[in-house]
Amino acid sequence: MLERWNTAIDLIEENLDGEIDVAALARAALTSEYHFRRMFSSLAGMPLSEYVRRRRMSVAAAAVVAGEPLIDVAVRYGYGSTDAFRRAFVSVHGMTPDEARRPGAILSSQARLRLRLTIEGSAPMRHRIIDLDPFRIVGPGARIPLVYRGPNPDMSAFHRSLPASTADELAALRDGTEPAGPFSASTDFAPDRADGSEFHYVYGVATRRPAGGIPDSFDVVEVPAHTWVVFEVVAETGFFDALQQVWADAYGEWFPSHPYRTVAAPEILAVHERSDDGESGRAELWLAVERES
Numbered sequence: 227m228l229e230r231w232n233t234a235i236d237l238i239e240e241n242l243d244g245e246i247d248v249a250a251l252a253r254a255a256l257t258s259e260y261h262f263r264r265m266f267s268s269l270a271g272m273p274l275s276e277y278v279r280r281r282r283m284s285v286a287a288a289a290v291v292a293g294e295p296l297i298d299v300a301v302r303y304g305y306g307s308t309d310a311f312r313r314a315f316v317s318v319h320g321m322t323p324d325e326a327r328r329p330g331a332i333l334s335s336q337a338r339l340r341l342r343l344t345i346e347g348s349a350p351m352r353h354r355i356i357d358l359d360p361f362r363i364v365g366p367g368a369r370i371p372l373v374y375r376g377p378n379p380d381m382s383a384f385h386r387s388l389p390a391s392t393a394d395e396l397a398a399l400r401d402g403t404e405p406a407g408p409f410s411a412s413t414d415f416a417p418d419r420a421d422g423s424e425f426h427y428v429y430g431v432a433t434r435r436p437a438g439g440i441p442d443s444f445d446v447v448e449v450p451a452h453t454w455v456v457f458e459v460v461a462e463t464g465f466f467d468a469l470q471q472v473w474a475d476a477y478g479e480w481f482p483s484h485p486y487r488t489v490a491a492p493e494i495l496a497v498h499e500r501s502d503d504g505e506s507g508r509a510e511l512w513l514a515v516e517r518e519s
Contacts, residue, residue, distance in 0.1 A: 228341045239281070261489075263419065265477055282314075289302070355453060357452075357453050358451065362434070366429055372419060399440065408496075458509075459508065
């Protein structure tokens, strides 16, 4: 697995001064484009597009410092104007190309990514594989920005805005359909899942009730039949950290060790128990998958 992914990363390096064909990267890694983007974001800690931009600006800095004409450097690395190149350069290096040419200027650099084997996985990941017929997710929803690090203030504001009647309305819609809710469902991400890009967030339940019995104020997300991997999270302390860690473990340990890949579907986090102080709890992470051929 690592060899295939490092081959894909080599292709990125070979095409920093050209077009990055994500479909070709996915073929090199022997997976789907959707799963490649999702896995890359988790393994690299940033979206593919952000990594490519940072690598291009890291390599372009050498040409800038060497005094090459700015328009030549900009065009070489895929920018149609020097203004667009300057903005990208400043976002990575914190200074303009002209400032970078001054003696003693300190530049930033994005190191080339290389995946290596580490001995992990000593702690078992409790999970189950389940096939579900189509269902719908119903509940209040909103489009909110994706935040890679730290709390998401828009998500917190959304939950604070929910009326007190929401819990009872959701409970009335439950019909025993899994996943058991209420839960948080995230879907309709931008292709590169860039930090700050919007996605559709729903706080709801799963149901197979007719759409006519659903409150007009609720969002409805139709979910087709899928196979799901369900990861169990149980923590006596540090529950929030455990919820963050299960995502990292899923993509960093479970998927590389199992013949499955993610498919485009809502990502569901269901918190079933949580202590008053938030330190302990039990939850499940649901990800739709398919077997790799």
